[in-house]
Amino acid sequence: METKGAGRSLAWLLATWGVTRAVLLLFVFQVFVFPGPDVTSDVSVIYRGWYEVLRQGTFPLDDVTWQYPPAAALPVLSPAVLPFLSYAHAFFVLAFLADVAVLALLLCPSRRPGRSPRGAWVWVAGAPLLGPTVYARYDVMVTAVAVAALVAGARHPRVMGALSAFGALLKVWPALLLVGAVRRRAWWSAAVTASGLAALFSVSMPGAFAFLSFQRDRGTEVESLGALVFHVARHFGWQGQVLLNYGSIEFLGPYVGLVSTAALGLTGAAFGWLLLWRLRAARRAPHTLAEAAFTAVLLFTVTSRVISPQYLVWLIGLAAVCVSYRASRMGAPALMVVAASFVTVVEFPLGFLHVVLSDRYGVFLLALRNGLLVAASLTAARRLWHSTVPPAPTAPLPPQPAEPHQTPVSP
Structure with a gap:
């Protein structure tokens, strides 16, 4: 009976995955038009423009929207392996294959003792909630690398370290996968891989690390946590602007620099907490x-000056790996991330005009999405701490003085 039940559950899982992914492909191939701004234009216009530059053997040095580590050139160039398709269509097919890889990585260990198919369900149900954005950014490819690193981590620390380093050179955040790594082999493997790939890109292509200055000069993006300050302030006469800046819609004007600095301070505080946790975890x-x-990437995301919709792809993938363990305590934060993904697609692309205008509906959507992410971050951090850090020993109570023996007095 258990085998039949497991087989039926797997059939439902694969059927759900097939239906949802078919719908996503229909949207990105524009058989059906998803409401709101066209999210596929990043691939057909921006990625394609970078592709033409990268083919010449150099990074887009004159394009401030290129804000990615050097290995990001690989997914941008990857449609060349499917020359019989247009650039955009080839990219969507490769993004779909990355989605397949994530599902396979989550399903393979699910039959081991202590593991569960819940992680695969989180990925199958959570990713399509973001709409066609999932296949219209290269983040799903980075997420596949990150999931592979975590799945390999327990048994193959060297593989985990190498994949984490490779992921970091794709989009920085996978470096946080090493926060919980305790084996030196993982760290040495990551250091060797990162050094070797960085040197290779530096020698072979000019401008491999020009993205660092572009990232430094970014402001506060309209979907970030700090942006809520200005969304509300606009209703009270704040004199600022919402403009396309460094490839995203950002706030420009009075006090924006202060809020951006505060966001960097919060990121620093989050890293400090993670360091303290690592020292105390026993x-x-x-x-x-x-x-x-999962906790580290959540903290990094909510304190960032930018929270783009595709960031939720990372969080869904990491949440899925967590809940694939039956003993994991990250069920509630994972559900919050899935809920935030649904609110995200309502906010972008469906309601993005409301966000840009800072009207009440737009502010409500943004506050709800970011509130869910903050709640997920705090819950995950609390549960990680309590499950790994032993409570501080309490000092024994001082001995109480004995009560003096009283002899009853005869009447």
Whole structure:
């Protein structure tokens, strides 16, 4: 009976995946038009423009929208492996294959003792909630690398370290996967891989690390947590602007620099907390590596000056790895991330005009989405701490003085 039940559950899982992914492909191939701004234009216009530059053997040095580490050139150039398709269509097919890889990575260990298919369900149900954005950005490819690193982490620390380093050179954030790694082999492997790839890109293509200055000069993007300050302030006469800046819609005007600096301060505080956790953590389980990575990326995301819709792809993938362990305590933060993904597609692209205008509906959507992410971050951090850090020993109570023996007095 258990085998039949497992087989039926797998059939439902694969059927749900097939239907939802077919719908996503229909949207990105524009058989059906998804409401709101065209999210596929990043691939057909921006990525395609970078592709033409990268083919010449150099990075887009004159384009401030190129804000990615050097290995990001690989997914941008990857449609060349499918020359019989247009650039955009080839990219969507490769993004779909990355989605297949994530599902396979989550399903393979689900039959092991202590593992569960819940992680695969989180990915199958959570990713399509973001709409066609999932296949219209290269973040799903980075997420596949990150999921592979975490799945390999418990048994193959060198592989985990190499994949984390490669992911970091794709889009920085996978470096946080190493937060919970305790084996030196993982760190040495990451250091060797990162150094080797960085040197290779630096020698072979000019401008490999020009993205660092572009990132430094970014402001506060309209979907970030700090942006809520200005969305509300606009209703009270704040004299600022909403403009396309460094490839995203950002606030420009009075006090924007202050809020951006505060966001960087919060990121620093988050890293400080993660360092303290690493020094204090004494109880580790097989799922601790994934839970630490999930918590770290959550904290990094909510304190960032930019929270783009595709960032939720990372969080869904990491949440899926966490809940694939039956003993994981990240069920509630994972559900919050899935809920935030649904609110995200309502906010972008469906309601993005309301966000840009800072009207009440737009502010409500943004506050709800960011509130869910903040709640997920705090819950994940609290649960990670309590499950791994032993409570501080309490000092014994001082001995109480004995009561003096009283002899009853005869009447």
